[in-house]
Amino acid sequence: MIYACHLDDLPQGESLRVMADDPIALFNADGEIYAVDDTCTHQNASLSEGWLEGCHIECPLHEASFDLRTGQPTCLPAKRPVRTYPVTVDDDGGVYVDATVSERITEGAA
Amino acid sequence: MRAVAVVGASLAGVETARALREQGFDGRLTVVGDEDRLPYDRPPLSKEYLLGKAETDDLALLDGDDEDRLGIDWRLGVRATGLDLRRRAVELADGTEITADAVVVATGAAPNRLPGTAGLEGVHVLRSLTDADALRADLAAGSPRVAVIGGSFIGAEIASACSVLGLETTVVEALDTPMEPVLGPRVARVAAGLHGDNGVRLLRGVPVSGIRGIGRVTGVDLADGTVVPADVVVMGIGAKPATAWLEGSGLELDDGVVCDTGLLTAAGGVAAVGDVARLRGADGTSTRPEHWTAAAQQPAVAAANLLAGTALQEYRRAPYFWSDQYGVRLQFAGRAAPGDEVRVVEGALEEYAFAAVYERDGAVTAAAAMDRPRSFTRLRRGIGRAAAPV
Ligand SMILES: Cc1cc2nc3c(=O)[nH]c(=O)nc-3n(C[C@H](O)[C@H](O)[C@H](O)COP(=O)(O)OP(=O)(O)OC[C@H]3O[C@@H](n4cnc5c(N)ncnc54)[C@H](O)[C@@H]3O)c2cc1C
Numbered sequence: 344m345i346y347a348c349h350l351d352d353l354p355q356g357e358s359l360r361v362m363a364d365d366p367i368a369l370f371n372a373d374g375e376i377y378a379v380d381d382t383c384t385h386q387n388a389s390l391s392e393g394w395l396e397g398c399h400i401e402c403p404l405h406e407a408s409f410d411l412r413t414g415q416p417t418c419l420p421a422k423r424p425v426r427t428y429p430v431t432v433d434d435d436g437g438v439y440v441d442a443t444v445s446e447r448i449t450e451g452a453a
Numbered sequence: 454m455r456a457v458a459v460v461g462a463s464l465a466g467v468e469t470a471r472a473l474r475e476q477g478f479d480g481r482l483t484v485v486g487d488e489d490r491l492p493y494d495r496p497p498l499s500k501e502y503l504l505g506k507a508e509t510d511d512l513a514l515l516d517g518d519d520e521d522r523l524g525i526d527w528r529l530g531v532r533a534t535g536l537d538l539r540r541r542a543v544e545l546a547d548g549t550e551i552t553a554d555a556v557v558v559a560t561g562a563a564p565n566r567l568p569g570t571a572g573l574e575g576v577h578v579l580r581s582l583t584d585a586d587a588l589r590a591d592l593a594a595g596s597p598r599v600a601v602i603g604g605s606f607i608g609a610e611i612a613s614a615c616s617v618l619g620l621e622t623t624v625v626e627a628l629d630t631p632m633e634p635v636l637g638p639r640v641a642r643v644a645a646g647l648h649g650d651n652g653v654r655l656l657r658g659v660p661v662s663g664i665r666g667i668g669r670v671t672g673v674d675l676a677d678g679t680v681v682p683a684d685v686v687v688m689g690i691g692a693k694p695a696t697a698w699l700e701g702s703g704l705e706l707d708d709g710v711v712c713d714t715g716l717l718t719a720a721g722g723v724a725a726v727g728d729v730a731r732l733r734g735a736d737g738t739s740t741r742p743e744h745w746t747a748a749a750q751q752p753a754v755a756a757a758n759l760l761a762g763t764a765l766q767e768y769r770r771a772p773y774f775w776s777d778q779y780g781v782r783l784q785f786a787g788r789a790a791p792g793d794e795v796r797v798v799e800g801a802l803e804e805y806a807f808a809a810v811y812e813r814d815g816a817v818t819a820a821a822a823m824d825r826p827r828s829f830t831r832l833r834r835g836i837g838r839a840a841a842p843v
């Protein structure tokens with residue numbers, strides 16, 4: 344479990360990047376916290392810098408979009424999903440990401 | 454519609470094939486391409502690929518699933534040499550032809566070369582994977598001194614890669630400030646500063662008068678008498694739409710294949726997409742965006758209009774492109790005109806970290822950013838909504 348931030352640091356509609364072996368992007372989508380791989384599966388861009396709309400994140404480079412609930416791309420040019428990670432928020436508002444049990448999705452599932 | 458022929462097997466051609474299938478076309482779909490390989494993505498060629506951080510597989514535009522789903526009849530490694538509009542027949546260099554109900558021209562653009570450089574070793578352009586492999590090999594042989602002719606986007610990216618490779622690099626640019634026609638003077642000056650700050654020499658305001666060398670290049674001559682010694686020379690001096698094969702076909706050609714904002718040409722059943730397409734608006738003004746995003750997004754509009762047999766949809770997106778130089782990501786959207794005011798909305802120009810808008814008469818005409826993707830996207834979305842058809 345990685346301590347990511349305090350809930351206060353991640354208001355609704357905001358995102359931030361957490362350094363891990365592979366950087367992880369955290370989003371507050373209408374009160375729900377999601378964690379996915381930060382690097383777009385298309386090319387080289389950081390999804391935490393993307394455009395959050397509902398529970399979809401649009402990549403800031405070529406506008407691929409991913410469903411934060413599943414990691415699946417919902418439009419081109421990305422074809423492969425990003426990994427999603429379980430998030431826990433403790434009673435004090437601490438946000439933790441379980442980077443070890445990344446919910447790995449088999450490639451080609453898109 | 455039973456058969457469509459797409460000429461040009463790159464981004465715009467592939468996206469056309471994809472869009473046609475997605476929109477329900479289940480007839481014969483032929484894609485002709487003169488390169489002897491499956492379609493690949495070009496932007497990484499001057500970025501990760503040149504540095505060896507991406508390989509051929511990473512560039513593929515289609516994966517196995519796509520190939521199964523799209524059911525394309527490939528004609529690769531063969532050039533289209535003519536188009537008979539009356540029969541909608543594409544003539545190929547091997548003497549065969551493909552007749553179809555609709556033809557999509559997606560032949561892109563071919564790089565400009567300085568006269569007298571043909572056959573001179575060590576002189577390169579960068580458009581194709583073959584070009585990139587040749588350049589990569591030359592950059593890896595010894596420690597060549599490199600001269601990049603043209604300091605625009607691709608030239609600047611190549612110079613940036615050369616500096617990462619530790620090569621002595623000079624950029625030669627005819628304009629006083631490279632990229633000024635697109636970025637405007639203020640932002641272009643900032644971008645030009647990246648070269649010097651990263652140990653690359655920028656010689657500007659002087660045109661090239663000749664290339665030196667017999668058999669192999671030894672340097673570049675400038676109009677003011679300066680000689681830039683070089684073992685490798687790369688020409689990044691723009692590209693011309695690949696329309697030679699359409700001369701005499703009856704299609705209107707004007708620095709590109711002229712089409713309407715729905716990507717349809719005046720000849721029924723013929724569309725143009727991507728770098729080769731010149732979109733002419735109802736007011737007579739025209740543009741040929743020459744960016745990745747246009748080549749990726751125009752095909753959906755073209756496919757819809759071809760299948761409908763009339764221009765139901767328009768391509769209305771504001772131009773957008775990005776460029777990675779010296780570890781800085783530059784993004785730009787919209788159209789800046791001379792005299793537009795630049796207002797920085799975040800960060801600072803001189804720190805190579807900013808988001809800025811261009812304004813004219815109180816209206817935003819364009820947005821530019823360096824390493825500020827998030828603010829840039831917000832600004833870009835504002836421009837997208839305000840964009841006129843052309
Ligand atoms: C090195 C490089 C870096 C780039 N970087 C960026 C970037 O960072 N950002 C950005 O927005 N854009 C960038 N671009 C531009 C972008 O790649 C182009 O806009 C895009 O490739 C256009 O796609 P297209 O399919 O229209 O044309 P092209 O990619 O040019 O493809 C046309 C295809 O048609 C083939 N062809 C031509 N004539 C014939 C014929 N007669 N018969 C059969 N086949 C033919 C060509 O060989 C080619 O395969 C870059 C381009 C290059 C070369």
Ligand code: FES
Nearest residue numbers: 383385386402405
């Ligand atoms: S890098 Fe994300 S869509 Fe291309």
